[in-house]
Amino acid sequence: xxxxxxxxxxxxxxxxxxxxxxxxxxxxxxxxxxxxxxxxxxxxxxxxxxxxxxxxxxxxxxxxxxxxxxxxxxxxxxxxxxxxxxxxxxxxxxxxxxxxxxxxxxxxxxxxxxxxxxxxxxxxxxxxxxxxxxxxxxxxxxxxxxxxxxxxxxxxxxxxxxxxxxxxxxxxxxxxxxxxxxxxxxxxxxxxxxxxxxxxxxxxxxxxxxxxxxxxxxxxxxxxxxxxxxxxxxxxxxxxxxxxxxxxxxxxxxxxxxxxxxxxxxxxxxxxxxxxxxxxxxxxxxxxxxxxxxxxxxxxxxxxxxxxxxxxxxxxxxxxxxxxxxxxxxxxxxxxxxxxxxx
Amino acid sequence: xxxxxxxxxxxxxxxxxxxxxxxxxxxxxxxxxxxxxxxxxxxxxxxxxxxxxxxxxxxxxxxxxxxxxxxxxxxxxxxxxxxxxxxxxxxxxxxxxxxxxxxxxxxxxxxxxxxxxxxxxxxxxxxxxxxxxxxxxxxxxxxxxxxxxxxxxxxxxxxxxxxxxxxxxxxxxxxxxxxxxxxxxxxxxxxxxxxxxxxxxxxxxxxxxxxxxxxxxxxxxxxxxxxxxxxxxxxxxxxxxxx
Amino acid sequence: xxxxxxxxxxxxxxxxxxxxxxxxxxxxxxxxxxxxxxxxxxxxxxxxxxxxxxxxxxxxxxxxxxxxxxxxxxxxxxxxxxxxxxxxxxxxxxxxxxxxxxxxxxxxxxxxxxxxxxxxxxxxxxxxxxxxxxxxxxxxxxxxxxxxxxxxxxxxxxxxxxxxxxxxxxxxxxxxxxxxxxxxxxxxxxxxxxxxxxxxxxxxxxxxxxxxxxxxxxxxxxxxxxxxxxxxxxxxxxxxxxxxxxxxxxxxxxxxxxxxxxxxxxxxxxxxxxxxxxxxxxxxxxxxxx
Numbered sequence: 001x002x003x004x005x006x007x008x009x010x011x012x013x014x015x016x017x018x019x020x021x022x023x024x025x026x027x028x029x030x031x032x033x034x035x036x037x038x039x040x041x042x043x044x045x046x047x048x049x050x051x052x053x054x055x056x057x058x059x060x061x062x063x064x065x066x067x068x069x070x071x072x073x074x075x076x077x078x079x080x081x082x083x084x085x086x087x088x089x090x091x092x093x094x095x096x097x098x099x100x101x102x103x104x105x106x107x108x109x110x111x112x113x114x115x116x117x118x119x120x121x122x123x124x125x126x127x128x129x130x131x132x133x134x135x136x137x138x139x140x141x142x143x144x145x146x147x148x149x150x151x152x153x154x155x156x157x158x159x160x161x162x163x164x165x166x167x168x169x170x171x172x173x174x175x176x177x178x179x180x181x182x183x184x185x186x187x188x189x190x191x192x193x194x195x196x197x198x199x200x201x202x203x204x205x206x207x208x209x210x211x212x213x214x215x216x217x218x219x220x221x222x223x224x225x226x227x228x229x230x231x232x233x234x235x236x237x238x239x240x241x242x243x244x245x246x247x248x249x250x251x252x253x254x255x256x257x258x259x260x261x262x263x264x265x266x267x268x269x270x271x272x273x274x275x276x277x278x279x280x281x282x283x284x285x286x287x288x289x290x291x292x293x294x295x296x297x298x299x300x301x302x303x304x305x306x307x308x309x310x311x312x313x314x315x316x317x318x319x320x321x322x323x324x325x326x327x328x329x330x331x332x333x334x335x336x337x338x339x340x341x342x343x
Numbered sequence: 344x345x346x347x348x349x350x351x352x353x354x355x356x357x358x359x360x361x362x363x364x365x366x367x368x369x370x371x372x373x374x375x376x377x378x379x380x381x382x383x384x385x386x387x388x389x390x391x392x393x394x395x396x397x398x399x400x401x402x403x404x405x406x407x408x409x410x411x412x413x414x415x416x417x418x419x420x421x422x423x424x425x426x427x428x429x430x431x432x433x434x435x436x437x438x439x440x441x442x443x444x445x446x447x448x449x450x451x452x453x454x455x456x457x458x459x460x461x462x463x464x465x466x467x468x469x470x471x472x473x474x475x476x477x478x479x480x481x482x483x484x485x486x487x488x489x490x491x492x493x494x495x496x497x498x499x500x501x502x503x504x505x506x507x508x509x510x511x512x513x514x515x516x517x518x519x520x521x522x523x524x525x526x527x528x529x530x531x532x533x534x535x536x537x538x539x540x541x542x543x544x545x546x547x548x549x550x551x552x553x554x555x556x557x558x559x560x561x562x563x564x565x566x567x568x569x570x571x572x573x574x575x576x577x578x579x580x581x582x583x584x585x586x
Numbered sequence: 587x588x589x590x591x592x593x594x595x596x597x598x599x600x601x602x603x604x605x606x607x608x609x610x611x612x613x614x615x616x617x618x619x620x621x622x623x624x625x626x627x628x629x630x631x632x633x634x635x636x637x638x639x640x641x642x643x644x645x646x647x648x649x650x651x652x653x654x655x656x657x658x659x660x661x662x663x664x665x666x667x668x669x670x671x672x673x674x675x676x677x678x679x680x681x682x683x684x685x686x687x688x689x690x691x692x693x694x695x696x697x698x699x700x701x702x703x704x705x706x707x708x709x710x711x712x713x714x715x716x717x718x719x720x721x722x723x724x725x726x727x728x729x730x731x732x733x734x735x736x737x738x739x740x741x742x743x744x745x746x747x748x749x750x751x752x753x754x755x756x757x758x759x760x761x762x763x764x765x766x767x768x769x770x771x772x773x774x775x776x777x778x779x780x781x782x783x784x785x786x787x788x789x790x791x792x793x794x795x796x797x798x799x800x801x802x803x804x805x806x807x808x809x810x811x812x813x814x815x816x817x818x819x820x821x822x823x824x825x826x827x828x829x830x831x832x833x834x835x836x837x838x839x840x841x842x843x844x845x846x847x848x849x850x851x852x853x854x855x856x857x858x859x860x861x862x863x864x865x866x867x868x869x870x871x872x873x874x875x876x
Binding site for chain 2: 010017018019020021201202203206207209210212213214216217218219220221222223224225335336337338
Binding site: 079129130131133134137138140141142144145148149151152261262263266269270273302303305306309310312313316317339340 | 674678679680683684686687688690691694695697698806810813814817821848849851852855856858859862863866
């Protein structure tokens with residue numbers, strides 16, 4: 001049976017000859033706990049303001065795309081310019097079923113999961129066939145193809161988007177409903193953060209780093225790169241798909257035009273870059289920063305559309321390690337990836 | 344017999360880079376692989392390690408056919424290699440570089456990251472890089488990179504190591520240290536070595552047997568003292584006149 | 587029979603248009619080996635720069651045409667090349683993101699000063715009226731597009747093949763390190779290539795402005811077309827780009843006439859996607875510039 005040992009700062013779980021280590025040092029836990037606590041307070045503070053709550057959920061949804069993307073880029077050693085494709089897959093799977101058959105969120109959940117898995121598996125050979133730049137190009141084109149398809153077939157309602165998708169929960173008071181779905185988004189973000197953090201700090205993270213640095217050498221050191229690349233791609237794709245499912249049910253509408261276009265991809269990319277490329281916490285900083293900046297700039301009137309990209313560009317080119325880099329300099333023992341498009 | 348190659352050929356376009364080469368290596372030997380520039384030495388090494396697939400012929404390792412297998416399969420069956428121009432994982436520390444070898448060289452499903460680090464630091468200490476364990480690989484010097492590559496190769500628990508030009512770019516002192524390191528490797532880990540080298544003196548001292556390649560063909564194989572006096576070998580290196 | 591003729595005429599016209607759109611992108615791709623994702627902004631600068639010079643500053647037509655080339659020059663050199671491309675050549679993820687952002691900034695600036703309601707209209711019509719071919723009519727200005735595309739391409743090919751600077755550009759495109767060692771000032775060649783790449787979009791916008799829907803978001807579709815044609819043509823090979831643009835023109839006119847005009851974009855995307863999967867290097871034979 002499961003035996004638990006306590007070794008200094010580690011809890012070691014043994015199950016047969018399997019071993020699982022869990023660091024219980026407070027210094028690893030303190031800051032994330034404080035951060036999550038602060039985030040959890042936000043919906044309570046702004047419970048009366050619906051637009052703030054939807055901003056909060058938007059930030060969490062963006063983070064839910066950016067966090068798996070961070071794993072994916074290192075895990076397959078290529079730059080993915082089309083993560084929004086899978087957002088579209090999840091969103092449309094949920095939206096179509098909900099609008100045309102009247103299914104609720106928990107009925108569409110498994111379907112969205114399966115569809116995302118299917119698309120992930122179909123596209124995963126690309127990670128081993130297509131070399132650096134070509135992978136980026138293919139992923140750049142994919143969402144555009146999807147967008148064209150949604151515009152062509154009537155059932156996708158391309159121009160107007162799907163509306164009237166079943167909400168996540170139905171409650172008596174609309175205020176509590178907003179608050180509870182805000183907490184849902186936070187829970188989803190924390191779950192993603194937890195999964196990716198655990199994975200990247202385990203041996204899989206080491207494999208991802210090796211694949212990102214030099215595939216060929218990793219291969220001749222005995223690492224089965226095909227297996228790990230396909231696994232990383234499929235799992236992250238499913239995670240991004242589920243974000244699409246969540247977004248569709250949260251907002252109640254889903255339009256390919258908002259999610260599949262280049263500007264949306266640019267926003268996600270900027271979150272990863274401006275937030276800090278070295279660490280997955282950077283993606284959360286980036287997501288909240290971008291969303292808040294967009295909201296704050298609306299007070300400047302119609303100039304905000306110019307100011308928003310301008311400010312992000314200045315930040316992008318001046319902060320070399322992103323916003324997270326201000327808070328903490330990276331130490332040598334941590335892996336700080338270099339992204340290569342050309343390779 | 345540890346490694347056996349039977350009539351292995353590799354063709355690049357119109358060039359027969361390796362042409363019907365057959366040889367075998369016994370357990371515990373140190374075999375030198377020499378030949379003038381462009382003779383196909385590194386290609387032969389890539390064929391054995393699986394980075395290239397041979398057009399025809401058969402390579403057997405430890406009684407197993409490994410022809411055309413993927414590099415990771417070949418590595419797990421016990422063949423490890425170093426590169427002529429060192430190729431570390433540049434963004435990772437020396438310790439993590441070796442830890443990748445520890446994890447991947449064998450099927451180790453129950454090893455935790457900490458255990459792998461501990462293992463890796465043993466190998467780093469063995470090659471004398473323990474003090475640099477937390478340095479990024481891209482900041483290491485050429486000699487240190489060579490040592491790191493050897494530590495990484497050893498970490499995959501090989502029976503057979505392919506070494507590609509240790510001496511290139513090293514000064515005399517560093518070269519001596521590198522040769523001493525390889526000797527120590529053989530003594531402690533009982534590995535068999537196939538060693539490409541240009542410096543004849545080291546080949547004469549360190550190896551028990553030499554294989555000579557010229558234009559992709561195996562022209563001579565035997566103990567070093569005989570091979571260097573062979574007219575065919577001298578001709579291959581220096582031209583017809585002197586031979 | 588009649589339809590086939592119309593399809594072929596449209597294939598030539600659309601092919602020339604696509605060629606004019608993607609020529610500059612292809613040159614940057616071939617020489618600098620980067621994707622100029624800010625390419626869409628070049629079209630906006632051309633058409634709205636012209637409008638600004640004529641409408642806001644009240645210059646004449648000829649002066650404005652000269653002026654718009656100068657504006658274009660300042661934009662590509664002063665905003666795209668020196669601050670961004672040269673500085674971040676080696677950090678591609680930064681480079682691509684920054685270029686996309688520049689395009690977005692230009693688009694939003696244009697949208698702020700000249701929104702769609704401003705009614706931009708350039709008087710650069712040379713042939714007014716339409717030509718009737720069978721059951722369809724073609725704007726006569728389209729013939730100018732064909733002529734402009736052929737002339738511009740001929741100019742580029744002659745420039746690259748016959749002149750000294752053309753030789754230098756081709757040398758840099760094949761191996762920039764070797765060219766640097768042989769005494770070519772690579773940075774200068776890059777700058778020149780960036781300037782050259784802005785010429786076809788400017789000509790293109792001047793010619794098609796009277797018959798095109800001018801709106802601040804036209805950069806997106808232009809960039810998308812340029813990327814697709816360049817990928818099909820083998821990332822920067824001019825001969826490949828030439829062939830690829832006419833192939834894409836043929837496909838779009840055939841699909842529009844025989845199937846559904848709304849399927850055009852999708853069919854091109856799918857074909858380029860298949861080409862990328864099966865033959866990643868495109869239809870070009872080599873990785874050279876011509």
